[in-house]
Amino acid sequence: MKSIIPNSLTALNLFCGCIAVLSFLCEENLLGIILVFVAAIADFFDGFVARLLKAQSELGKQLDSLADMVSFGFVPGTILYVALLKTTNYSDFSELIENNEYIPFIGFLVTVFSGFRLAKFNIDTRQSTSFIGVPTPANTLFFLTIPLIWLNMEPTDFIFKVISNPSVLIVTTLLFSYLLIAEIPLIALKFKGVGLKENVFRYVLIVSGIICTILLTYLAIPVILVFYILLSIIENISAKKE
Template sequence: MMNPEKRKLRRQLRNDHLRQKFRKPIPRAVVPSFFTLMNLFCGFVAIVQIYEGKIEFGAWLIVLAAVFDMMDGFMARLANATSEFGIELDSLSDMVSFGVAPGFLFYSHSLNELMIIGIIVSALPVICGSMRLARFNVDARIEDPDYFKGLPIPAMAMMLVALFLIFQDSGALFEGFKYGINSVIIPVILLLSLLMVSTVPFDKIPKFKKGHLRKHRGRVYLFIFYFIAVIMLQEYGLILVFSIFIFKGVVMALIRFWKEIHEEPVQG
């Protein structure tokens, strides 16, 4: 007959073995993936709210999706948890929140009045956004660490949502145009869609590392200004921030292009 002490020790060892077997560490990618899924969830709920007629609420949900999108990238870098799975999941979420949702928002609000033209224009954020995200996924490992190639789809979405929210707040601003907000939003969608599939470089959010902060001090100050402007001015801050962001990228690209074509050939 087994000694009670030995039986107790054996049972303890077996329980310890089972605990070790089933106690697996939580993968580091779980936290950024949670924020990515919250981005996707906000995008889906935004579409539902827009469909139910709560268009302004849907617009703010797209803004909330952008907050989660920014957080997932920050948490992935903080935890050093960047992965192929995370890149793919992030792109799929962005397609819904910043491609489908803004396109559906403007189609539901005003572009449906233009029938087939409205459908085509509403589809551009989705079509060009999908091309932009596909290119990003292919080039993710070799992309410039400081710049995006082409306008990021969240920036395009925030610009469109800001325009919509300003229209809701101050519709009189658009009364002088023949087709109201459509007179403004159609050329804006065309321009932003073109910039998404372009190779124009746009600044990435600064990484909070000592060497990076020292190298890009001006960009850090600019992004702090962006953050404060959005918090204080809300939709007006959004349109100010993303107008500066887009204008800066385009102007710097034009300056680089001008320098390249006017650069004197080196004498042999």
């Protein structure tokens, strides 16, 4: 019976992901953004609650991956599909098919590679305390910046024009599809102590993240993620030299 609580949180994650997909397809971007954040919160707490109640189960593990596939796999693919659709002269799926225009479907490569990422995570014992490759929730937050820009900027703004460029969108899609499954160990955010020497990269990441958030607000999301990846690469190189 204890498993009902964490599994309910996982189900909430899945439910929010489903409605978020519809929201972005209908250009209800604010609702979609809120639902993704609710899904992310539910995704964080389902595992935490399961461990707290000692209610971990194989069902919960599999359900969690399936929920993540929707909320953090299908959702970013949908965002990219809509973003690429806006760069064409067509307004919906049927017009794309009728006119043999398939470029917007490239966005769903992120969905495909998210599936590989989640499957890999489930069987990779190396990722019990840290991540190898970009986690799907972090990847989704990166692409959530696109609808945030749609809501907060004008089409004449430089950044709005950048995310409206199909080449930029396609290259970003391919890059982050690769990063999902890349053999890049990322900095573990769990502290085993408070000493500066063993946590210097963690402290740099946290302080930089706070400063970026204050200065850039929602635009800090992609900046922090890119910095996190670069900092992890630097830490790996530094560790190999020692």
